[in-house]
Amino acid sequence: AKMACAFLKHAREHTLFINEVESKMHPLPIEELYGVGKSSSKKLRELNINTIGDLANSNPQTLYKYFKNQTMKIINSAKGIDDSIVVSKKSEAECISNSTTTSYNLNSLEDIYKFLYPLVENVSTTLRKNNKYASLVGVMLKDKFFKTYSHQRRLKNPTSNTDEIYKIAKQLVKELWNEEGIRLVGVSLSKFSNNLTHQISMFEDVKVVENNNELDKVLDKLKETYGNNIIKKASQIK
Numbered sequence: 001a002k003m004a005c006a007f008l009k010h011a012r013e014h015t016l017f018i019n020e021v022e023s024k025m026h027p028l029p030i031e032e033l034y035g036v037g038k039s040s041s042k043k044l045r046e047l048n049i050n051t052i053g054d055l056a057n058s059n060p061q062t063l064y065k066y067f068k069n070q071t072m073k074i075i076n077s078a079k080g081i082d083d084s085i086v087v088s089k090k091s092e093a094e095c096i097s098n099s100t101t102t103s104y105n106l107n108s109l110e111d112i113y114k115f116l117y118p119l120v121e122n123v124s125t126t127l128r129k130n131n132k133y134a135s136l137v138g139v140m141l142k143d144k145f146f147k148t149y150s151h152q153r154r155l156k157n158p159t160s161n162t163d164e165i166y167k168i169a170k171q172l173v174k175e176l177w178n179e180e181g182i183r184l185v186g187v188s189l190s191k192f193s194n195n196l197t198h199q200i201s202m203f204e205d206v207k208v209v210e211n212n213n214e215l216d217k218v219l220d221k222l223k224e225t226y227g228n229n230i231i232k233k234a235s236q237i238k
Contacts, residue, residue: 018080021079021080022053025052025053025078025080026051026052026053026056026078027051027052027053028051028052029050029051029052030044030045030049030050030051030052030054030055032052033052033055033074033077033078034077035073035074035077036074036077040067040074043066043067047062047063047066052078053078055074055075055078056075056078056079058075060072060075063075093130094190094192095188095189095190096123096126096127096130096134096188096189096190097123097138097186097187097188097189098119098122098123098186098187098188099119099140099184099185099186099187100115100118100119100184100185100186101142101183101184102115102182102183102184102185105144105181105182105183106181106182106183106185107181107182109173109174109177111182112141112173112177112182112185113170113173115185116139116166116169116170116173116185116187117166119185119186119187120162120165120166120169120187121162121166123165123187123188123189124160124161124162124165124189125162127160127189127192128160130192131194132160132192132193132194133158133159133160133192133193133194133195134155134158134159134160134165134189134190134191134192135154135155135157135158135190135191135192135193136152136153136154136155136189136190136191137152137153137155137165137168137169137172137187137188137189138150138151138152138153138172138187138188138189138190139151139152139169139172139173139176139185139186139187139188140184140185140186140187140188141173141176141177141182141184141185141186142182142183142184143178143180143181143182143183144180144181144182144183145180146183148184149176149178150176151172151173151175151176152172152188153168153171153172154191155168158191158192158193165187165189169187173185
């Protein structure tokens with residue numbers, strides 16, 4: 001698969017069946033064989049092995065002196081043979097993020113917040129679709145000089161609530177912004193958990209937390225069915 005992807009720069013083809021190895025792979029320079037690094041390719045060229053085909057047809061006994069236990073692995077690789085286990089299970093994302101680049105400078109916190117909220121809404125919706133809760137919120141800013149700044153905060157309680165994440169993201173932006181014009185705004189969520197565990201302080205109402213979570217889920221369904229502009233929270237209407 002790694003080799004087939006590399007063909008994009010040679011021809012617009014992405015197949016590499018076993019019967020195509022000789023015609024597609026073997027003419028390529030040895031440096032293009034996946035798994036052969038800079039030092040290995042240098043040594044192979046010193047041995048007059050200049051193409052992947054040369055390696056596929058080389059004598060293992062000759063190469064063993066230089067590559068030891070890796071000899072048959074690289075020769076088989078040149079032949080299109082690999083007995084590595086194929087992992088078909090999709091790995092879970094470790095981070096959910098989104099960013100936007102502007103065509104003009106954002107010169108105030110209010111301007112930045114206008115771009116920040118849709119980003120928060122996007123990542124929090126994705127979080128809820130995956131039935132996850134995030135314990136780490138991060139923001140990223142890139143100023144008009146293309147210098148990048150980032151800031152993050154670990155939460156006491158994991159959350160998937162849009163308003164709560166937005167509130168934290170706004171605080172992070174306020175602490176991070178140096179009053180230079182901003183051209184990129186980004187937000188990220190990570191440190192996921194499957195369950196909502198909430199440590200309630202004496203000033204909090206657990207019912208409010210639950211209601212906010214349920215409201216977000218209802219809004220997600222409405223937007224998925226009728227579009228993102230079908231409804232807005234009052235806090236976002238000016």
